[in-house]
Amino acid sequence: MSKVMLALGSFIVGACCASAISFGIQTSTWAQVGPPLGSVPVVPALKESVLEDSIMRNSSGQQLDGLECMNCVFDNVGFTYSGGAFRLVNPRFINGMRIHFGGAAANTAVVLALLQALNNPQRPVPPPAFKPPAVESASLRAPATIELITTAPSP
Numbered sequence: 001m002s003k004v005m006l007a008l009g010s011f012i013v014g015a016c017c018a019s020a021i022s023f024g025i026q027t028s029t030w031a032q033v034g035p036p037l038g039s040v041p042v043v044p045a046l047k048e049s050v051l052e053d054s055i056m057r058n059s060s061g062q063q064l065d066g067l068e069c070m071n072c073v074f075d076n077v078g079f080t081y082s083g084g085a086f087r088l089v090n091p092r093f094i095n096g097m098r099i100h101f102g103g104a105a106a107n108t109a110v111v112l113a114l115l116q117a118l119n120n121p122q123r124p125v126p127p128p129a130f131k132p133p134a135v136e137s138a139s140l141r142a143p144a145t146i147e148l149i150t151t152a153p154s155p
Helices: 002-024 103-118
Strands: 055-057 068-070 073-081 087-089 092-101 136-138
Touching: 092 103
Parallel strands: 055 073, 068 087, 073 092
Antiparallel strands: 092 136
């Protein structure tokens, strides 16, 4: 009789544990709330500090948003741009430049590609799937001096 009681007790304990695991003890999860539809993305404005006569070499992730630089030299630099304001006065680009679009800038590139595809009435095919290029590069035969300025987004 003791073996039967031991087996019955083990069965009852196992059944209780299984029912507790499958029916009652669960961790709830919360979904993150995203921005409302139609909201305008927030992008950084120009920073308080201005870089002057700086040299940046062999960088692959220089953030362009918020950068204000005067007479800076960029030697083999890759930029990341997300749509924020920047100001480059008299920059020099040596050994090429690469740019990666993200955030609002990547969304703008997608919209421009869509509008360009819609403006082509010759063939009635859906617009091609567009994935913004991860890296764009330009090669210069000689050092170049130009001025790049964007306007800060209005609030």
